[in-house]
Amino acid sequence: xxxxxxxxxxxxxxxxxxxxxxxxxxxxxxxxxxxxxxxxxxxxxxxxxxxxxxxxxxxxxxxxxxxxxxxxxxxxxxxxxxxxxxxxxxxxxxxxxxxxxxxxxxxxxxxxxxxxxxxxxxxxxxxxxxxxxxxxxxxxxxxxxxxxxxxxxxxxxxxxxxxxxxxxxxxxxxxxxxxxxxxxxxxxxxxxxxxxxxxxxxxxxxxxxxxxxxxxxxxxxxxxxxxxxxxxxxxxxxxxxxxxxxxxxxxxxxxxxxxxxxxxxxxxxxxxxxxxxxxxxxxxxxxxxxxxxxxxxxxxxxxxxxxxxxxxxxxxxxxxxxxxxxxxxxxxxxxxxxxxxxxx
Amino acid sequence: xxxxxxxxxxxxxxxxxxxxxxxxxxxxxxxxxxxxxxxxxxxxxxxxxxxxxxxxxxxxxxxxxxxxxxxxxxxxxxxxxxxxxxxxxxxxxxxxxxxxxxxxxxxxxxxxxxxxxxxxxxxxxxxxxxxxxxxxxxxxxxxxxxxxxxxxxxxxxxxxxxxxxxxxxxxxxxxxxxxxxxxxxxxxxxxxxxxxxxxxxxxxxxxxxxxxxxxxxxxxxxxxxxxxxxxxxxxxxxxxxxxxxxxxxxxxxxxxxxxxxxxxxxxxxxxxxxxxxxxxxxxxxxxxxxxxxxxxxxxxxxxxxxxxxxxxxxxxxxxxxxxxxxxxxxxxxxxxxxxxxxxx
Numbered sequence: 216x217x218x219x220x221x222x223x224x225x226x227x228x229x230x231x232x233x234x235x236x237x238x239x240x241x242x243x244x245x246x247x248x249x250x251x252x253x254x255x256x257x258x259x260x261x262x263x264x265x266x267x268x269x270x271x272x273x274x275x276x277x278x279x280x281x282x283x284x285x286x287x288x289x290x291x292x293x294x295x296x297x298x299x300x301x302x303x304x305x306x307x308x309x310x311x312x313x314x315x316x317x318x319x320x321x322x323x324x325x326x327x328x329x330x331x332x333x334x335x336x337x338x339x340x341x342x343x344x345x346x347x348x349x350x351x352x353x354x355x356x357x358x359x360x361x362x363x364x365x366x367x368x369x370x371x372x373x374x375x376x377x378x379x380x381x382x383x384x385x386x387x388x389x390x391x392x393x394x395x396x397x398x399x400x401x402x403x404x405x406x407x408x409x410x411x412x413x414x415x416x417x418x419x420x421x422x423x424x425x426x427x428x429x430x431x432x433x434x435x436x437x438x439x440x441x442x443x444x445x446x447x448x449x450x451x452x453x454x455x456x457x458x459x460x461x462x463x464x465x466x467x468x469x470x471x472x473x474x475x476x477x478x479x480x481x482x483x484x485x486x487x488x489x490x491x492x493x494x495x496x497x498x499x500x501x502x503x504x505x506x507x508x509x510x511x512x513x514x515x516x517x518x519x520x521x522x523x524x525x526x527x528x529x530x531x532x533x534x535x536x537x538x539x540x541x542x543x544x545x546x547x548x549x550x551x552x553x554x555x556x557x558x559x
Numbered sequence: 560x561x562x563x564x565x566x567x568x569x570x571x572x573x574x575x576x577x578x579x580x581x582x583x584x585x586x587x588x589x590x591x592x593x594x595x596x597x598x599x600x601x602x603x604x605x606x607x608x609x610x611x612x613x614x615x616x617x618x619x620x621x622x623x624x625x626x627x628x629x630x631x632x633x634x635x636x637x638x639x640x641x642x643x644x645x646x647x648x649x650x651x652x653x654x655x656x657x658x659x660x661x662x663x664x665x666x667x668x669x670x671x672x673x674x675x676x677x678x679x680x681x682x683x684x685x686x687x688x689x690x691x692x693x694x695x696x697x698x699x700x701x702x703x704x705x706x707x708x709x710x711x712x713x714x715x716x717x718x719x720x721x722x723x724x725x726x727x728x729x730x731x732x733x734x735x736x737x738x739x740x741x742x743x744x745x746x747x748x749x750x751x752x753x754x755x756x757x758x759x760x761x762x763x764x765x766x767x768x769x770x771x772x773x774x775x776x777x778x779x780x781x782x783x784x785x786x787x788x789x790x791x792x793x794x795x796x797x798x799x800x801x802x803x804x805x806x807x808x809x810x811x812x813x814x815x816x817x818x819x820x821x822x823x824x825x826x827x828x829x830x831x832x833x834x835x836x837x838x839x840x841x842x843x844x845x846x847x848x849x850x851x852x853x854x855x856x857x858x859x860x861x862x863x864x865x866x867x868x869x870x871x872x873x874x875x876x877x878x879x880x881x882x883x884x885x886x887x888x889x890x891x892x893x894x895x896x897x898x899x900x901x902x903x
Binding site: 346347348349350408410412413414415440443445447448449451453474476477495496 | 632692693753755756760784786787788791793797818839
C-alpha cells in the first residue's frame with residue numbers, strides 16, 4: 216500500500232479557475248491537518264488560504280511532500296512545472312501526482328529523485344494488477360454517488376455522507392475512485408486510468424464482499440450523460456453493484472460544463488436512466504437521495520431550491536457541504552434497514 | 560504506422576474452444592492470403608485447417624511472423640507459450656500479440672529479440688497518444704456494429720458490410736477497434752486497452768471527420784448489457800457519433816456467454832436502449848438493420864429465424880457470413896441517402 220509522507224505543500228501551478236484546482240481544494244477541505252502550505256507560479260489566480268512559503272522554507276518547517284494539486288484537461292504534466300518539481304526533489308521533498316501522465320516517465324525527474332533519494336509517486340496508476348469483473352453478486356451494502364455532470368460534488372457528497380453515517384453509529388467507509396479521493400483516503404483505484412476493459416473490475420476490487428452491516432460509500436465518476444466520460448460512469452455503475460445511488464447535481468447548471476451543446480436532461484429522466492442501468496447488476500438499485508451543490512445560490516434561494524427539487528422528485532435532498540449531510544445519512548440508513556441483515 | 564511482416568504462422572497455444580481462438584479464425588477468414596500455417600501446443604482441440612509445420616519448417620517456407628491467435632480471458636501471456644515464442648524469435652520470426660499484457664515487458668522475450676533482431680509487436684497498445692474526446696459533431700457518415708453480447712459477430716458484420724458497400728460502388732472503410740480487426744486492417748485502436756477516460760477519444764480519433772460520401776464502418780465492442788464490458792461499449796457508442804447502428808445477435812443465445820445469470824433482454828428493448836444512448840452524441844442515430852449469426856441453426860431454421868426477427872422488429876435482417884451482406888448494405892445505403900450529401 217502506498218503511504219504518503221505528510222505534511223504537504225499543495226502546488227497550484229498557474230491555474231486560473233477553481234475547477235482546475237479541485238485536487239488542491241479537496242486536500243485543504245478534507246485533509247487540512249496534513250497540509251502545511253501552498254505554492255503557486257506567476258499567473259495563478261487561486262488561493263487556498265494556506266500560508267505561502269518558498270519551497271526551502273516549507274522544507275525547513277517540516278514539509279515532506281509536494282502534491283500537485285492541479286486537475287488539468289487530459290491529466291498532463293505541464294513543462295512549466297518542471298523547475299518547481301526539480302527544486303522540490305533537490306530539497307528532498309517527495310513529489311506526488313494524480314495525473315494520467317506519469318512523473319516516473321520524465322527522465323529529468325527520475326534522475327533528480329535518484330540523486331536526492333526523494334520519491335516520485337503517481338497515485339493514479341495502481342501498482343497492483345486489476346482483475347476483470349466477475350459480475351457475481353457480493354455481500355455488503357454499497358452506496359454510489361452519481362452525477363448530472365463532472366465536478367459537481369460526487370466526491371464531497373461521498374465524504375460527507377460517510378462522516379454523517381458514522382455519526383449515526385453506522386460502519387461506513389469511503390471508497391476512493393479518483394486521484395483526490397485516493398490522496399485523501401490513502402488508498403483506492405483511479406478507475407478513469409485503468410485499461411477500459413477493467414473499469415468494472417476495478418469497481419469490484421475497491422468495494423469487495425463485506426459484512427452486510429458495513430456500508431461502502433463509493434465515490435462516483437463522470438456522468439452517464441457526459442459525452443466524453445460516460446463509459447467510465449457506466450463501468451463503475453455496473454461494477455459497484457450499488458444498492459443505493461445518491462444523485463449529485465448543481466441546480467444552476469443546465470448543460471455539461473465545457474460541452475454546452477449537451478444539455479443536462481430533466482433529473483427525473485436522469486434518475487430513471489441511472490436506475491435502469493444500475494439494476495443490470497443489482498436489481499435492488501434505487502436513487503435514495505439528492506445531493507445538491509448550491510454554492511452559486513444565496514441562502515434563501517438555496518433552501519427553496521432544495522425543498523422544491525425534493526418535492527418534485529419525491530426524494531430527500533440536501534446540500535451536504537453547506538447545510539450538513541445528516542438528511543442524506545438518514546435517507547441512506549432508512550433505505551438500508553430494508554436489507555434485513557443491516558443493523559443500524 | 561505499424562507494418563506487419565507476412566506470411567504468418569497462427570499460434571493457437573492449447574485452446575480448447577473456438578471462442579478462445581477467435582483471433583486466429585479472424586485472420587484465417589479475412590486475411591487468408593497472409594496465413595502460411597498454424598501451430599499448436601499439446602491439448603489444443605481447435606484446427607484452423609491450415610498446414611501444421613514445425614516452426615523451423617514454417618520459417619524455411621517463408622514465414623515472417625508468429626501471430627498469437629488466442630483471445631484469452633484477461634488478455635494475459637500464458638507462461639506455457641514462452642518456449643514457442645523464444646523458438647520463434649531465435650528463428651528470426653517477429654512475434655505479434657494483441658493482448659492486454661505486453662510481450663515487450665517480458666525480459667526473456669526482449670532479450671531473445673535483441674539477439675536475433677526479430678521484433679516483438681504489441682498491436683493492442685497504441686504507440687500514438689490518444690486525445691480526450693471533444694464531443695463536437697463531425698462530417699462523414701458512420702455506421703457502428705453493436706451487439707447483444709461479446710463474440711457475437713460484430714467484427715465480421717462490419718467487415719462483410721464494408722465489402723458489400725464497396726460492391727455497391729460506395730466508398731466504405733472498415734475501422735478496427737480490437738486486436739483482430741487491427742491485425743486484419745493493419746491499423747486501428749484497441750479501444751478496450753486505452754485508459755478508461757479516453758475510450759470516446761479513441762473512437763473519435765479512429766473515425767475522424769471525413770468527406771460526407773465516405774462511409775466509415777466501425778467495429779463495435781462488447782455489449783451495452785454486458786456486466787463486465789458495457790463501459791467500453793458506451794464510450795465507443797458516444798465517440799463514434801454513428802448515424803446508423805447494426806444490431807448483431809445470435810438468435811440461439813439467451814444469456815450473456817459466461818455470465819448466464821445475465822439474460823439478453825428482448826431485442827426491441829435493446830434497440831431502444833442503444834438508440835437512446837447513441838442519440839446523446841448523434842441525434843440522428845438509428846438501428847438500421849439486424850446482423851444475425853445463425854451458425855448454430857440448420858438452414859431452414861436459420862432462414863425462418865431471420866425472416867421472423869425482421870418482421871417482428873420491422874428491420875432488414877441478414878446473416879452476412881452465411882447468406883451474404885447485400886441486404887445489410889442495401890439497408891445502410893438506403894438510410895444513408897437520407898443524408899443529402901451522401902451520393903450512392
